[in-house]
Amino acid sequence: MTQPSKNKSIEIQTTSDDHRIAKLAAFAIGLHLLEAVLPSPLPGVKPGLANIITLFVLYRFDFATAAWVSLLRVFASSLLLGNFLSPTFALSLSGALLSLAALYFAQYLPRRYFSAVTLSLLAAFAHMTGQLLVVRGWLIPNAGVAYLIPIFMAAALVFGVANGLLTNYLLRINPVRLDEDKG
Amino acid sequence: MVKPSKWGKPSLGDVLVILFALLFVAYLFKSLWHNEQAAKLQIRLGDKIYATYSLDQNRNIDIQGSIGVTRIVIANGKARFASSPCPNQYCVHQGWLNHKGHAAICLPNQVSMELLGGKKPFDSLNY
Numbered sequence: 393m394t395q396p397s398k399n400k401s402i403e404i405q406t407t408s409d410d411h412r413i414a415k416l417a418a419f420a421i422g423l424h425l426l427e428a429v430l431p432s433p434l435p436g437v438k439p440g441l442a443n444i445i446t447l448f449v450l451y452r453f454d455f456a457t458a459a460w461v462s463l464l465r466v467f468a469s470s471l472l473l474g475n476f477l478s479p480t481f482a483l484s485l486s487g488a489l490l491s492l493a494a495l496y497f498a499q500y501l502p503r504r505y506f507s508a509v510t511l512s513l514l515a516a517f518a519h520m521t522g523q524l525l526v527v528r529g530w531l532i533p534n535a536g537v538a539y540l541i542p543i544f545m546a547a548a549l550v551f552g553v554a555n556g557l558l559t560n561y562l563l564r565i566n567p568v569r570l571d572e573d574k575g
Numbered sequence: 576m577v578k579p580s581k582w583g584k585p586s587l588g589d590v591l592v593i594l595f596a597l598l599f600v601a602y603l604f605k606s607l608w609h610n611e612q613a614a615k616l617q618i619r620l621g622d623k624i625y626a627t628y629s630l631d632q633n634r635n636i637d638i639q640g641s642i643g644v645t646r647i648v649i650a651n652g653k654a655r656f657a658s659s660p661c662p663n664q665y666c667v668h669q670g671w672l673n674h675k676g677h678a679a680i681c682l683p684n685q686v687s688m689e690l691l692g693g694k695k696p697f698d699s700l701n702y
Contacts, residue, residue, distance in 0.1 A: 505588030513596055542603040549596050556589075 412453070413460045420445040420465035421472070428473055434540070437547040440555060442469075443491065443515055447508050447559040452566075455499055462488050479531055483523045490522030491515035508563065509556030516552030520544050613675040613690030616654045618647060621685045630654060630673075630690070640684030647688055659684055 423441040432438055442465050450458035466488045470481040494514045501510065524544065527537055618625040620638060628634065628649060635657070636647045643660030653673040656666040659681045666681035672690055680687040 501588065505586050506592070507586050507589050509586075509589040510592045513592055517596070538607050542600065542607050545603050546600050549593075549600050552596075553593060 409457075413457055413464065416445060416449050416457070417461045417464040417468065420461055421468050424465055424469040425472060428469070434543065434547075437544065439551045440516060440519065443512065443519070444555050444559050444562065446491075446495070447512055447515070447555070448562050448566075450495060450499060450511070451508065451559070451563055455496060458495065459492050462492055479526075482526050482530070486522035486526045487519035488522075490525075491519040494518035507556070508559035509553055512556030512559060513549065513552035516548040516555070517545065520548040607676075609675070611675040611692060612652065613673060613677070613692060615691040616647075616649060617689050617691055619687045619689070625686075627691070638686050640681070640686045642684050645681055645684050645686045647686075654688060654690065655679075656681060656686075656688070659686070 420442040423445065427438055427441055430438075442462075445465075446458050446462045449461050463485075466481070466484050467476070470476040470478075470484065473480075475481050492515075494517070495511060498506075498511045498514045524537065524541060614630055615627055616630055617627045618636065618638065620640060625638060626636070628636070630649055630652045633650045634648070636649070638645045638647065640660075645659045645666075646657040648655055648657040653671040655671045656669065656679055659666050661681050661683035663683075666679050666686075669679045672679060672688075675690055675692040678687060678689040
């Protein structure tokens with residue numbers, strides 16, 4: 393701005409880790425927003441493309457970075473979409489937390505036999521479970537939701553496998569860590 | 576033959592996990608999507624079974640729960656919460672239930688109803 397500011401500028405010390413997390417979270421937020429405008433046959437049935445980023449980060453970096461990226465994505469996307477602290481946000485957060493929990497354990501599976509497809513599938517199921525728990529416990533506390541569970545889980549299966557394949561593909565065409573190829 | 580692609584070969588563990596997931600989803604469909612007609616209605620009050628009724632009758636049942644009287648109606652093989660003293664009325668809005676395994680709960684008044692399947696088939700053959 394051309395106006396002289398009376399405020400002293402505040403500098404926040406950032407590390408390269410912070411930049412990396414921010415950059416990766418931005419990818420995830422972009423995918424999340426893209427998905428938010430796609431029509432969905434049933435509320436809650438979504439491809440969950442942002443999880444590809446979470447998985448990619450888990451493979452290329454570590455679990456902590458993946459957790460940061462995933463949770464930042466949930467919070468930032470909800471602020472951008474205007475549903476922070478709304479039921480949609482609660483669904484998103486509970487899903488993300490449970491799928492991170494699943495990934496925390498799944499990351500120790502032998503890589504030789506289990507690729508990102510397994511991790512993605514487990515994360516998708518955990519994500520759905522987290523959402524259904526919120527729906528059952530808070531939003532629609534009657535047994536009527538049980539009817540929709542098979543549809544939700546079938547969607548989690550399809551999208552979980554698809555996202556896993558995409559993650560494998562991304563990992564293959566990006567054999568170098570994102571921060572290293574920039575020097 | 577397909578050229579070796581960047582997608583790679585699916586690993587053994589992945590295939591097994593996908594198969595298990597398919598079985599799991601199939602099981603969910605089977606257990607939650609049957610449309611077997613129910614034959615009996617079981618009502619619970621608190622943690623005890625209050626009563627079990629046949630759905631083969633038309634009848635109103637009034638149950639004194641912890642905050643008031645809940646009325647459950649059985650008619651034409653279906654059952655529903657007709658009225659309840661609870662504030663949110665989730666149980667009433669759930670409407671008529673007629674499939675085995677369906678349930679409705681009124682948490683504030685601690686009344687729940689669950690539809691049970693019929694007797695074993697040979698019972699009806701014997702009598």
